[in-house]
Amino acid sequence: MLQKKNRWQHCSVLANHAVLALILLVINSSSQVSAAVVTSIRPLGFIAAAIAEGVMPTEVQVLLPDGASPHDYALRPSDLQRLHDADLVVWVGVEMEAFLGKPLMKVATGKQIAIAPLAKIAGLLMAGSQHDQSTDDHQHHDHQTDDPPTNDQHHHHHGDYDMHVWLSPKIARLAAITIHDNLLELMPQKKDKLDANLRRFEDKLAQSEKNIASMLKPIRGKGYFVFHDAYGYFEKQFGLTPLGHFTVNPAIPPGARRLHQIKTQLIEREAVCIFAEPQFKPAVINAIAKDTNVRTGELDPLGNGIKLSRDSYMRFLSQLSKQYVSCLE
Incomplete structure (x- = not known):
């Protein structure tokens, strides 16, 4: 009988210790503020x-x-x-x-x-860029x-x-x-x-x-077209000279008038390169550059594939700079 009582008391003590440990764990975890x-x-x-x-x-x-x-x-x-x-x-x-x-x-x-x-x-x-007239019919202006x-x-x-x-x-x-x-x-x-x-x-x-300023200095003054008008801040800071873009909204393809204007400039050899993007690879870019000496390149404005780290933003800027140089140099 005494042994049963001692075993019961022992189990009770263990249970109390377990409850106390759980309470301390909850208190400790709540004091450690984390953020996602x-x-x-x-x-x-x-x-x-x-x-x-x-x-x-x-x-x-x-x-x-x-x-x-x-x-x-x-x-x-x-x-x-x-x-x-x-x-x-x-x-x-x-x-x-x-x-x-x-x-x-x-x-x-x-x-x-x-x-x-x-x-x-x-x-x-x-x-923002002015809209190409050929796309205005597809867009609603609600801000004046x-x-x-x-x-x-x-x-x-x-x-x-x-x-x-x-x-x-x-x-x-x-x-x-x-x-x-x-x-x-x-x-x-x-x-x-x-x-x-x-x-x-x-x-x-x-x-x-x-x-980057040093890397891009040799290609300043060389004309090019981008598919999507996304690079204005970067180009302005580092003195690059785009001739224009195919579209403002990548979901809307460029109109016939815009394509004719671009083709004319390419024929006149004003542009060295046309840039596509990883998420936007319209056939129109290859088609319009087909009968010219203009090179085609790719710019990635979102840093696809770059792993997040403390230096990833700098890697992103460097990668973008190298993409410009590889086609314009």
């Missing part, structure tokens, strides 16, 4: 990964898979779940990723960063102001302002600062690491800009 960062496109993931490196237990996640276009991507149920679970969502804005407009209405404003409408960035936005976009204006046409802001190293730096500040609010205990990551990103970016 989700970005719409890979280049924003490059920037976020540089700031979050060594800070979070989970890697930065990117919604858009390689080969997809932010202009017309359709979210999957798993994407919606990632948005719901994220502590911070980073995107350009509804003018670029229209597919995120409605889903992000369900995400608290404090848990998302729309880069383009930020006050410190809106003033740096370049005007010259003011930069804000968080309260969700109906801009993609052509009003150039929303490819990740191709501007200057804007990328401001985006990094904003991501740093938001993560610092989530994890103040990680301040030293976040500060160090931001300083490193800024230093590496400044050095990368110098290297």
Whole structure:
């Protein structure tokens, strides 16, 4: 009888210890604040990964898979779940990723960063290209102001302002600062690491800009066409001289008049190269260059295949620069 009582007491003690251990585990885990960062496109993931490196237990996640276009991507149920679970969502804005407009209405404003409408960035936005007349019949103009976009204006046409802001190293730096500040609010205990990551990103970016300027200097003044009007920020900063683009909206093919204009310039040997993109490889590019001496190349504005790391944004800029040089040099 005494042995049974002792065994019961022993089991009771073990059970109490197990409950206590579970309580301590819950308390400990709740005190360790972590954050999950989700970005719409890979280049924003490059920037976020540089700031979050060594800070979070989970890697930065990117919604858009390689080969997809932010202009017309359709979210999957798993994407919606990632948005719901994220502590911070980073995107350009509804003018670029229209597919995120409605889903992000369900995400608290404090848990998302729309880069383009930020006050410190809106003033740096370049005007979008004028539409080719042949495509105007297919597009609806619903914005008639010259003011930069804000968080309260969700109906801009993609052509009003150039929303490819990740191709501007200057804007990328401001985006990094904003991501740093938001993560610092989530994890103040990680301040030293976040500060160090931001300083490193800024230093590496400044050095990368110098290297790219030197790399691209020999091809300044050489004319070329791009399929999709996406590179204005990059071209302006580094002094490149595009002759034009096939289309503003890659979902809409260029009209006959536009193709004739491009063909005329190619025949007159004003262009050295025509650039396609990994996600847009229209047959019209090869067809229009067929009877000319113009080379065809490829520009990747989204950094497909580049793994997210603290230096991936710099690798992205370097890769894009080499793509220009390989066709124009």
